[in-house]
Amino acid sequence: MVISYLGGECFKISQGDLTLSFNPPGKGSTLASAKFGADVALVSLEHKDFNGVENASFGEREPFVIQGPGEYEVKGVVVHGFGTPATYDGKQTINTIYSVNLEGMNLCYLGALGTAELPAAAKQELDDIDILFLPVGGDGVLEHAPAYKLAVQLEPKAIIPMHYSAASLRSFLKEAGAEDTKPQEKLTIKKKDLEGKEVEVVVLSA
Numbered sequence: 001m002v003i004s005y006l007g008g009e010c011f012k013i014s015q016g017d018l019t020l021s022f023n024p025p026g027k028g029s030t031l032a033s034a035k036f037g038a039d040v041a042l043v044s045l046e047h048k049d050f051n052g053v054e055n056a057s058f059g060e061r062e063p064f065v066i067q068g069p070g071e072y073e074v075k076g077v078v079v080h081g082f083g084t085p086a087t088y089d090g091k092q093t094i095n096t097i098y099s100v101n102l103e104g105m106n107l108c109y110l111g112a113l114g115t116a117e118l119p120a121a122a123k124q125e126l127d128d129i130d131i132l133f134l135p136v137g138g139d140g141v142l143e144h145a146p147a148y149k150l151a152v153q154l155e156p157k158a159i160i161p162m163h164y165s166a167a168s169l170r171s172f173l174k175e176a177g178a179e180d181t182k183p184q185e186k187l188t189i190k191k192k193d194l195e196g197k198e199v200e201v202v203v204l205s206a
Helices: 120-125 144-154 166-175
Strands: 002-005 011-015 018-022 040-043 064-067 070-074 077-088 091-102 105-109 131-135 158-162
Touching: 002 158, 018 091, 040 077, 040 091, 064 070, 077 120, 131 144, 144 166
Parallel strands: 018 040, 040 064, 105 131, 131 158
Antiparallel strands: 002 011, 011 018, 070 077, 077 091, 091 105
């Protein structure tokens, strides 16, 4: 599995011939958008910063769009979505947490999560997380301290921070005792690479 970070909350995750897009920015967003072909596009919140599924289409690739709570299975990928109340850009709305099983790994994508209080259904299901995609920048999403506290509770093997400024990332790394973490261009990882790891922070450069 190869994980690339494109800024904001946008990730490209590839496994063999399969490509997933998470929260691609849309038209009108101040976040930089990257256009690439995806088989599946996941949108956690209906906002121009996250719902640019048109940017997940390229050539003959038109993604299957997953948006909102529910259970999905597409191209061998199993996805569970859990709705959480959110206030983003001054509006009350719904953010969806996604649990994705891919290549035997459990990925938990928190999206634009603004509260550390998770719904009961999510708490029950979000178990044995391999990689946690965690917003840490505040301004409508979790700030660094409650974000790290939630991450510790969820006990993932690895954390990938997202939705941050340079300052909020520094604060998060300090909170996590991971100030020496160096950004990587991308993360190439297999299930066995995570054996024995606990709440390890991985920073990906956009």
